[in-house]
Amino acid sequence: MPATGIKQDAIVIGGGFYGAAIAVYLAKQRGFNRIVVVERERALLMRASYNNQARVHNGYHYPRSFTTAYRSRINLPNFVRDWPDAVRQDFSKLYAIARRHSKVTAKQFVRFCRDIGARIQPAGQDLRALFEPRLIEDVFLVEEYVFDTTKLASWAERELEECGIQIRFQTQAAAIANSHGGALSVTLKHAQGIEEQLSSRYVFNCTYSGLNQLNGDFPGTATGLKQEITEMALVQAPPALDNLGITVMDGPFFSMMPFPARGLHTLSHVRYTPHLHWNDMPGIDPYQKLIQYDKSTRANRMVKDASRYLPAVLDAKYVDSLFEVKTVLMKNESDDGRPILFEKHRELPGYYSVLGGKIDNIYDVLEKLNDEKLSLSN
Template sequence: MSEAGGVAVVGCGVFGAVAALRLAEEGYRVTVFERNRQPLAQASFNNQNRLHLGFHYPRDRTTAEQCIRGYERFRKEFSECVVTDFPNGYFVAEEDSAVTPQEYLDFCDGVGLTYELVEPARYSPPVTGVSLGMLTEEAVIDCAHLRDMLVRRLDASPATVRFGTDVEAVEARGEQFAVRTADGVAGVFDAVVNCTFSDTNRLTRQLGLPAPDRQYEYTAVFVVDWDHPPVGVTVMDGKFTTLLPFGRSGKFLLYHVEHSVLERVTADLAPSAWRDPDFGTLDRTGLEARFGRVLEGATRFVPSLRTARLHDVLHGPRVVLARRDDTDARPSMVESPGPGYITVFSGKLDHSVWAGDEVVRMVRAHTAAR
C-alpha cells in the first residue's frame, strides 16, 4: 500500500465490520465509515437473525450451498453469539407451496442437509395446514451480543472507525479514491470496500460503474411476547410465516414473506428517504394493523400464536436480486466492478466470514498489481 493510501470500508454492519477486521489483521491500514452511531444499526440487526444452513432455499441450490459453506465458519468465529438450545422446525404447507414435500426432501438430501422428520401435530407448538415437518440443526444469532463482540474487536484492532459519518460520495483520483463526507474529503485511499447494502448502487454509480436494478424492500420484523419456550417454526415455500427466538431475549421474531414488506421497489437506487435511520412508513395504528395481518397469517399454521403480543418492531431496508421470484435466489456476492473498488452484497449474516476472506483476496490482488 502507498503511504498516502489505505483501505476505506463504507458501512459497519456485520459485513463491513468483519471485512475491516480481516483487512487490519492482514496489515492494511483501514478506515471504516458508518453513518450511524454504532455498528449493526440497520439491516444487520433488523432481520430474522437466522443462521442459515440452506433449508430456506430449495429452489436455488447455489444459495443453499453458500449457506452450508458459511454456517460452520460463522459458528466457529462467533460461537458466543449463536443460540442453538431450541427446537427449530421446517414445514411444507399443504397449499400454495412452491415445492412439494417430496421435492423438499429430495433437495435436502441432495445438498447433504441433516434433519429428523417430525409429526407436525406433535410438535410444540402444534403446526397445522402442513404436509411435512422436520427438525433441523439451524440456529439463530443473538445480534445484540454480536454487536457487542464486534465493538470490542474493532476497539482492539488498529482499524480506525468513524461512527456518525455519512459518506456522500466516492470519487476516483487516478489509481486512488477520495471519500467525501459532509465535512469535505475525509481521506484518499488505494481501495474502497462498499458494504452499505441498500446504498451500494449510489456509490457505484458515482464512479461511473454499472449499477444493476435491485429489488428494494422496506420491511418490518415484529418482536413479540409469547408464553412459550424458545422454538423455531418456518413454513415453506411461499408467502408464509417464520417464528424464531429473538436471540436470548426471551422474546420472538415474527415475520411474514408478504405482510412484513411495507414497501417494495425495483430500481437501480433505493428511495432516498430510506437512508434516514428514523424513516418509518407506518404510525402506531398502521403498525398494529400490519401486525394483525402478520399474526393472522401465522395462526393459520400455529394456532396457539393467537396469544402473542406486539412488543416492538425492527424496521429498515433490505435488498435482494430483482426478478427472482421463480427461484427465490438470494446469493451473496463479493465483486469488483472496477480496479480497487469492491462491493459486498448479502442478506445472510453468517456469510460474513467467508465474504471477509474474499474482500482480503481482492484487495491483495489489486495492491499487488499496482
C-alpha cells in the same frame, strides 16, 4: 479534485457486520494498518445487521436455489466456529410444509434436504399437534440456529479497537472520485455539517441498501437491486412456542424465530413483512424513504394468518416491530437465492461494492477478497 488529509490503506464505508468483518480481515489477514470505517449511525451494526430474523441459515430455507442452500451448508459450521458466543442452538427448529400453495411438497422437501446433506427427521406427535392438520402436510425437526446481533456488535467493537481501526460515526460517505496517483477520494459529511476528504487506493462500499447512493465517479452496480421496506414483528411467544423456531414452507407463509438480542421472537410473514418495494436507483435514498414511511404495523394480520396453521400463535403478545430496508438482487426474485454481490468497477480501480445477502455469506466475500492482489500504500 485532489485528495487531501491522511492517506489510508483502506476506507470501508458502512459499519454493519460486513464492513466490520472486512475491516478486521484487511488488518489481520492482509496487514493493513491505516483503516477507516465510515458509519452514518452512532454505533456499529445498527441497521440490517440488527434488524433481521437472526437465522443462521443451514440450507432448508432455499429449496428453489440449490447454490444458496449448498453454500449455507458449508458456511454454517464456520460461522458457529468463529462466532460461538453469538450463536444460539438451544431451541428446536421445525419446518412445516403447507398442503396448499406451497412450492414444495413434503416429499420434495425431504429429497432436497438429503441432496444438500442437511439433517431432517419427522417431528414427534407433541410437536405435530401444534399445527392444523388440514393445512399442514408434514412437520420436520431440523438443525438451524439463530444469532444474537448484540453479541456480533460487541465482537465488532472489540476487534476494530484491537486492530487500531478508526471509526467515523455519524458520518456519511457522500461521493467517491478518482484522485491523483491511483488514489480514490471519498467525500465525507459529518453530522455537524463538516466535510472531509479521505483518500486511499482501496475503498470498500459495504453500505447494503446505500450501495448506489454515492455521487461522483461511481457508475452504479452492474447488478440490479430491489429495495423493500420490511416489518418483522417482535412478540413474546406463548409457553407452547417459547422454545421453538418455526418456518412454514414454501410460499405465502410465515416464520417465527427466537430473537436473542431482545429475548423475544420475530414473526415474519411473506405476505405482510414486505410493505413497499422499488427498483433501486441513485437519488432515491432508501434510508430517507424508510424515515418518511408511515410505519403502521401489520402484526395483527401476520398473527391472524399464521394462527390458521399454528393456533397457539394467537396467544403471542405483540411487543414491537423492527422496520428496515431489505436489499436483494433483482435476479433472485423468483428463486429467493441469496448470493453475494462482489463487484469491482473499471472506472474506479480499487473500489469494491459488497453486499452479503445473509450473515453467513461473509465467507463467500472473504474468499473473493483472498483472490484480490491488494498492496499497501507507501
